[in-house]
Amino acid sequence: MPSTPLFSTYRQGENRVTSSMLAVFERVGLSVTETILARASGESTLETVVFTNQHSTGKGTVPDARIAADFTYLFEVKTARNAIQDPEQLTGHLQLLDEESGKKTSKRFLFVLTPDPVRPQIVEDLADMRVVWFNFAALHDAITEVLGDALSAPSERDRFLLRELQALFEAEGLISHDDVVVVAAGIAHAEYLENSAYICQPDRFFRPGLTHLGFYAGGAIQPQIARIHTLESRVLFTYAEADLRKTQGRNKARIGEVIRWALDTEVREEGEEYMVFLLSGPEDADTVRLSAPLVNDKVASSGRPWAWTMSQGYTSLVALTRPGVSRTSDLKQA
Known part of the structure:
Protein backbone atom coordinates (compact mmCIF):
# COMPACT_ATOMS: atom_id res chain seq x y z
CA MET A 1 0.00 0.00 0.00
CA PRO A 2 1.25 3.55 -0.70
CA SER A 3 2.80 5.08 2.39
CA THR A 4 3.56 8.65 1.34
CA PRO A 5 0.85 11.19 2.31
CA LEU A 6 -0.82 12.59 -0.83
CA PHE A 7 0.01 16.26 -1.50
CA SER A 8 2.31 16.81 1.40
CA THR A 9 1.87 19.60 3.92
CA TYR A 10 5.58 20.48 3.85
CA ARG A 11 5.87 24.26 3.98
CA GLN A 12 9.03 24.47 1.89
CA GLY A 13 8.01 24.42 -1.77
CA GLU A 14 10.80 22.09 -2.84
CA ASN A 15 9.90 19.45 -0.26
CA ARG A 16 6.17 19.86 -0.92
CA VAL A 17 6.53 19.34 -4.66
CA THR A 18 8.92 16.40 -4.30
CA SER A 19 6.80 14.61 -1.70
CA SER A 20 3.58 15.15 -3.67
CA MET A 21 5.17 13.90 -6.87
CA LEU A 22 6.45 10.79 -5.10
CA ALA A 23 3.00 10.16 -3.60
CA VAL A 24 1.34 10.26 -7.02
CA PHE A 25 4.00 8.07 -8.65
CA GLU A 26 3.61 5.61 -5.80
CA ARG A 27 -0.14 5.33 -6.36
CA VAL A 28 -0.25 5.18 -10.17
CA GLY A 29 2.30 2.36 -10.22
CA LEU A 30 5.65 1.60 -11.81
CA SER A 31 4.43 1.11 -15.38
CA VAL A 32 2.76 4.53 -15.67
CA THR A 33 5.57 6.25 -13.76
CA GLU A 34 8.19 4.67 -15.99
CA THR A 35 6.33 5.80 -19.12
CA ILE A 36 6.02 9.37 -17.84
CA LEU A 37 9.71 9.59 -16.89
CA ALA A 38 10.80 8.12 -20.23
CA ARG A 39 8.71 10.63 -22.18
CA ALA A 40 9.73 13.60 -20.04
CA SER A 41 13.43 12.83 -20.22
CA GLY A 42 13.65 11.38 -23.72
CA GLU A 43 15.42 8.43 -22.13
CA SER A 44 14.38 5.23 -23.93
CA THR A 45 16.23 2.79 -21.67
CA LEU A 46 14.05 3.02 -18.58
CA GLU A 47 12.46 -0.42 -18.87
CA THR A 48 12.97 -1.79 -15.37
CA VAL A 49 10.59 -4.74 -15.26
CA VAL A 50 11.45 -7.58 -17.65
CA PHE A 51 9.01 -10.32 -18.73
CA THR A 52 10.63 -13.39 -20.34
CA ASN A 53 9.13 -16.64 -21.69
CA GLN A 54 11.15 -19.86 -21.42
CA HIS A 55 13.95 -18.17 -19.51
CA SER A 56 17.25 -20.03 -19.89
CA THR A 57 19.42 -20.12 -16.78
CA GLY A 58 22.33 -21.96 -18.39
CA LYS A 59 22.18 -24.52 -15.58
CA GLY A 60 20.12 -27.25 -17.19
CA THR A 61 16.71 -25.95 -16.11
CA VAL A 62 14.42 -23.69 -18.09
CA PRO A 63 11.66 -21.98 -16.09
CA ASP A 64 8.50 -21.29 -18.08
CA ALA A 65 8.69 -17.57 -17.39
CA ARG A 66 10.62 -14.92 -15.50
CA ILE A 67 9.63 -11.47 -14.17
CA ALA A 68 12.51 -9.44 -12.77
CA ALA A 69 13.15 -5.88 -11.67
CA ASP A 70 16.52 -4.33 -10.96
CA PHE A 71 16.87 -0.56 -10.85
CA THR A 72 17.68 2.47 -8.73
CA TYR A 73 16.30 5.95 -9.42
CA LEU A 74 17.50 8.96 -7.45
CA PHE A 75 15.94 12.41 -7.79
CA GLU A 76 17.34 15.88 -7.22
CA VAL A 77 14.45 18.36 -7.41
CA LYS A 78 14.77 22.14 -7.48
CA THR A 79 11.81 24.51 -7.62
CA ALA A 80 13.86 27.65 -8.33
CA ARG A 81 15.64 28.44 -11.55
CA ASN A 82 19.45 28.41 -11.65
CA ALA A 83 19.49 26.48 -8.36
CA ILE A 84 21.85 23.72 -9.55
CA GLN A 85 25.11 25.35 -8.51
CA ASP A 86 26.99 22.70 -6.53
CA PRO A 87 28.59 19.91 -8.59
CA GLU A 88 29.54 18.07 -5.38
CA GLN A 89 25.86 17.52 -4.61
CA LEU A 90 25.33 15.65 -7.88
CA THR A 91 28.59 13.73 -7.68
CA GLY A 92 27.62 12.68 -4.15
CA HIS A 93 24.34 11.31 -5.50
CA LEU A 94 26.25 9.39 -8.16
CA GLN A 95 28.42 7.83 -5.46
CA LEU A 96 25.24 6.69 -3.72
CA LEU A 97 24.14 5.02 -6.95
CA ASP A 98 27.42 3.10 -7.03
CA GLU A 99 27.06 2.06 -3.40
CA GLU A 100 23.39 1.03 -3.62
CA SER A 101 23.68 -1.09 -6.73
CA GLY A 102 26.93 -2.74 -7.62
CA LYS A 103 25.54 -5.00 -10.34
CA LYS A 104 26.54 -4.08 -13.85
CA THR A 105 23.08 -5.01 -15.13
CA SER A 106 21.31 -2.65 -12.73
CA LYS A 107 19.63 0.38 -14.30
CA ARG A 108 20.81 3.39 -12.36
CA PHE A 109 19.73 6.95 -13.03
CA LEU A 110 19.93 10.28 -11.26
CA PHE A 111 17.00 12.39 -12.44
CA VAL A 112 17.58 16.13 -12.07
CA LEU A 113 14.27 17.98 -12.20
CA THR A 114 14.23 21.79 -12.31
CA PRO A 115 12.09 24.61 -13.75
CA ASP A 116 15.02 25.85 -15.88
CA PRO A 117 14.17 26.31 -19.57
CA VAL A 118 17.54 24.87 -20.63
CA ARG A 119 19.83 22.18 -19.22
CA PRO A 120 21.95 23.56 -16.34
CA GLN A 121 25.62 23.92 -17.21
CA ILE A 122 26.72 21.75 -14.28
CA VAL A 123 24.74 18.83 -15.70
CA GLU A 124 26.39 19.40 -19.07
CA ASP A 125 29.85 19.51 -17.48
CA LEU A 126 29.32 16.23 -15.59
CA ALA A 127 28.82 14.44 -18.93
CA ASP A 128 27.59 11.34 -17.08
CA MET A 129 24.99 9.26 -18.93
CA ARG A 130 23.38 8.33 -15.61
CA VAL A 131 22.44 11.96 -14.99
CA VAL A 132 19.17 12.74 -16.79
CA TRP A 133 17.84 16.31 -16.66
CA PHE A 134 14.38 17.50 -17.60
CA ASN A 135 12.17 20.37 -16.48
CA PHE A 136 8.67 20.57 -15.04
CA ALA A 137 7.27 21.68 -18.39
CA ALA A 138 8.53 18.44 -20.00
CA LEU A 139 7.13 16.40 -17.11
CA HIS A 140 3.78 18.20 -17.41
CA ASP A 141 3.69 17.48 -21.16
CA ALA A 142 4.63 13.82 -20.60
CA ILE A 143 1.73 13.41 -18.17
CA THR A 144 -0.61 14.97 -20.74
CA GLU A 145 0.63 12.49 -23.37
CA VAL A 146 0.04 9.54 -21.04
CA LEU A 147 -3.45 10.78 -20.18
CA GLY A 148 -4.28 10.89 -23.88
CA ASP A 149 -2.68 7.56 -24.77
CA ALA A 150 -5.27 4.82 -25.25
CA LEU A 151 -2.60 2.13 -24.81
CA SER A 152 -1.51 3.44 -21.41
CA ALA A 153 -5.14 3.63 -20.28
CA PRO A 154 -4.65 4.98 -16.73
CA SER A 155 -7.58 4.34 -14.43
CA GLU A 156 -9.94 7.16 -13.53
CA ARG A 157 -8.31 7.39 -10.12
CA ASP A 158 -4.86 7.64 -11.70
CA ARG A 159 -6.08 10.27 -14.16
CA PHE A 160 -7.39 12.33 -11.27
CA LEU A 161 -4.11 12.08 -9.37
CA LEU A 162 -1.99 12.97 -12.40
CA ARG A 163 -4.16 15.99 -13.22
CA GLU A 164 -3.92 17.14 -9.62
CA LEU A 165 -0.14 16.83 -9.82
CA GLN A 166 -0.16 18.96 -12.98
CA ALA A 167 -2.31 21.52 -11.16
CA LEU A 168 0.23 21.59 -8.32
CA PHE A 169 3.05 22.30 -10.79
CA GLU A 170 1.00 25.17 -12.23
CA ALA A 171 0.11 26.56 -8.78
CA GLU A 172 3.78 26.54 -7.76
CA GLY A 173 4.73 28.48 -10.89
CA LEU A 174 6.90 25.65 -12.21
CA ILE A 175 5.42 25.35 -15.69
CA SER A 176 4.72 28.73 -17.22
CA HIS A 177 6.99 31.62 -16.43
CA ASP A 178 8.05 34.51 -18.60
CA ASP A 179 11.79 34.04 -18.97
CA VAL A 180 12.12 35.85 -22.32
CA VAL A 181 11.90 39.58 -22.93
CA VAL A 182 11.25 40.61 -26.54
CA VAL A 183 12.27 44.20 -27.28
CA ALA A 184 11.01 46.43 -30.04
CA ALA A 185 14.03 46.59 -32.31
CA GLY A 186 14.15 49.22 -35.03
CA ILE A 187 17.93 48.96 -35.38
CA ALA A 188 18.73 46.81 -32.33
CA HIS A 189 18.34 43.48 -34.16
CA ALA A 190 20.93 44.45 -36.77
CA GLU A 191 23.23 45.66 -33.98
CA TYR A 192 22.83 42.32 -32.20
CA LEU A 193 23.71 40.37 -35.35
CA GLU A 194 26.92 42.40 -35.58
CA ASN A 195 28.14 42.50 -31.96
CA SER A 196 25.98 40.09 -29.84
CA ALA A 197 24.77 42.85 -27.54
CA TYR A 198 21.70 44.98 -26.85
CA ILE A 199 22.08 48.67 -25.98
CA CYS A 200 19.25 50.78 -24.57
CA GLN A 201 18.58 53.69 -22.22
CA PRO A 202 20.15 53.45 -18.73
CA ASP A 203 18.26 52.02 -15.75
CA ARG A 204 15.46 50.67 -17.93
CA PHE A 205 13.17 48.35 -15.98
CA PHE A 206 13.05 44.66 -16.88
CA ARG A 207 11.32 41.91 -14.94
CA PRO A 208 13.59 39.74 -12.77
CA GLY A 209 14.27 36.11 -13.68
CA LEU A 210 14.91 36.65 -17.39
CA THR A 211 17.23 34.22 -19.16
CA HIS A 212 16.82 35.19 -22.84
CA LEU A 213 16.21 38.21 -25.03
CA GLY A 214 14.50 38.35 -28.42
CA PHE A 215 13.89 41.06 -31.00
CA TYR A 216 10.63 42.27 -32.53
CA ALA A 217 11.48 43.79 -35.90
CA GLY A 218 9.86 43.94 -39.32
CA GLY A 219 6.50 42.91 -37.92
CA ALA A 220 7.76 39.63 -36.45
CA ILE A 221 9.67 38.15 -33.52
CA GLN A 222 12.99 37.32 -35.09
CA PRO A 223 14.32 33.72 -34.92
CA GLN A 224 17.33 34.39 -32.66
CA ILE A 225 16.38 34.17 -28.97
CA ALA A 226 19.69 35.02 -27.31
CA ARG A 227 20.79 33.96 -23.85
CA ILE A 228 21.54 36.84 -21.49
CA HIS A 229 25.09 36.47 -20.20
CA THR A 230 25.24 39.68 -18.17
CA LEU A 231 23.98 43.25 -18.11
CA GLU A 232 25.04 46.60 -16.71
CA SER A 233 22.44 49.27 -16.02
CA ARG A 234 24.67 52.33 -16.49
CA VAL A 235 27.70 52.26 -18.77
CA LEU A 236 29.56 55.41 -19.78
CA PHE A 237 30.29 55.34 -23.51
CA THR A 238 33.75 56.89 -23.91
CA TYR A 239 36.95 55.61 -25.46
CA ALA A 240 38.65 56.05 -22.10
CA GLU A 241 36.06 53.79 -20.46
CA ALA A 242 36.51 51.20 -23.22
CA ASP A 243 40.28 51.18 -22.64
CA LEU A 244 39.86 51.00 -18.85
CA ARG A 245 37.76 47.84 -19.13
CA LYS A 246 40.37 45.88 -21.09
CA THR A 247 41.98 44.58 -17.89
CA GLN A 248 38.84 44.18 -15.74
CA GLY A 249 37.78 40.66 -16.64
CA ARG A 250 36.08 38.98 -19.57
CA ASN A 251 32.62 40.56 -19.34
CA LYS A 252 33.98 44.04 -18.61
CA ALA A 253 36.35 43.70 -21.56
CA ARG A 254 33.49 42.57 -23.83
CA ILE A 255 31.42 45.60 -22.83
CA GLY A 256 34.47 47.72 -23.58
CA GLU A 257 34.49 46.24 -27.09
CA VAL A 258 30.80 47.09 -27.47
CA ILE A 259 31.50 50.69 -26.38
CA ARG A 260 34.30 51.05 -28.93
CA TRP A 261 32.17 49.51 -31.71
CA ALA A 262 29.23 51.82 -30.94
CA LEU A 263 31.46 54.92 -30.93
CA ASP A 264 33.42 53.90 -34.04
CA THR A 265 30.20 53.30 -35.99
CA GLU A 266 28.57 56.42 -34.47
CA VAL A 267 25.42 54.52 -33.48
CA ARG A 268 25.72 55.95 -29.95
CA GLU A 269 26.91 59.32 -28.70
CA GLU A 270 30.18 59.62 -26.81
CA GLY A 271 29.80 60.77 -23.23
CA GLU A 272 26.29 59.33 -22.80
CA GLU A 273 25.31 56.47 -20.49
CA TYR A 274 23.48 53.35 -21.68
CA MET A 275 22.35 49.96 -20.42
CA VAL A 276 24.21 47.07 -22.05
CA PHE A 277 23.20 43.42 -22.33
CA LEU A 278 25.87 40.92 -23.35
CA LEU A 279 24.15 38.13 -25.29
CA SER A 280 25.00 34.80 -26.87
CA THR A 309 5.10 45.49 -28.63
CA MET A 310 6.20 49.10 -28.87
CA SER A 311 8.76 48.77 -26.10
CA GLN A 312 9.13 45.30 -24.61
CA GLY A 313 6.97 42.24 -24.13
CA TYR A 314 7.39 39.02 -22.20
CA THR A 315 6.90 35.38 -23.07
CA SER A 316 8.61 32.06 -22.34
CA LEU A 317 10.95 29.67 -24.12
CA VAL A 318 8.33 26.98 -23.58
CA ALA A 319 5.74 29.00 -25.50
CA LEU A 320 8.15 30.09 -28.23
CA THR A 321 9.34 26.55 -28.96
CA ARG A 322 6.01 24.70 -28.75
CA PRO A 323 5.13 22.84 -31.98
CA GLY A 324 2.74 24.76 -34.21
CA VAL A 325 3.65 28.22 -32.91
CA SER A 326 4.07 30.41 -36.00
CA ARG A 327 2.23 33.65 -35.11
CA THR A 328 2.32 35.92 -32.09
CA SER A 329 -1.28 34.99 -31.21
CA ASP A 330 -0.11 31.37 -30.81
CA LEU A 331 2.06 32.42 -27.84
CA LYS A 332 -0.96 33.21 -25.70
CA GLN A 333 -2.58 29.89 -26.57
CA ALA A 334 0.66 28.02 -25.80
Missing part, protein backbone atom coordinates in the same frame (compact mmCIF):
# COMPACT_ATOMS: atom_id res chain seq x y z
CA GLY A 281 25.81 35.21 -30.55
CA PRO A 282 23.44 34.38 -33.43
CA GLU A 283 25.23 31.07 -34.08
CA ASP A 284 26.11 30.19 -30.47
CA ALA A 285 24.77 27.00 -28.89
CA ASP A 286 23.19 29.07 -26.09
CA THR A 287 21.01 30.91 -28.60
CA VAL A 288 17.62 29.31 -29.22
CA ARG A 289 16.80 29.47 -32.95
CA LEU A 290 13.18 29.38 -34.03
CA SER A 291 12.44 27.67 -37.33
CA ALA A 292 11.12 30.97 -38.74
CA PRO A 293 10.19 34.48 -37.56
CA LEU A 294 6.92 34.60 -35.57
CA VAL A 295 4.71 36.86 -37.65
CA ASN A 296 2.65 39.39 -35.72
CA ASP A 297 -1.11 39.04 -36.23
CA LYS A 298 -2.21 41.34 -33.43
CA VAL A 299 -4.98 43.78 -34.36
CA ALA A 300 -6.59 46.76 -32.66
CA SER A 301 -10.28 46.84 -31.75
CA SER A 302 -10.89 48.51 -35.11
CA GLY A 303 -9.39 45.51 -36.88
CA ARG A 304 -6.28 47.38 -38.00
CA PRO A 305 -2.86 45.70 -37.56
CA TRP A 306 -1.17 46.60 -34.27
CA ALA A 307 2.43 46.17 -33.15
CA TRP A 308 3.02 43.19 -30.85
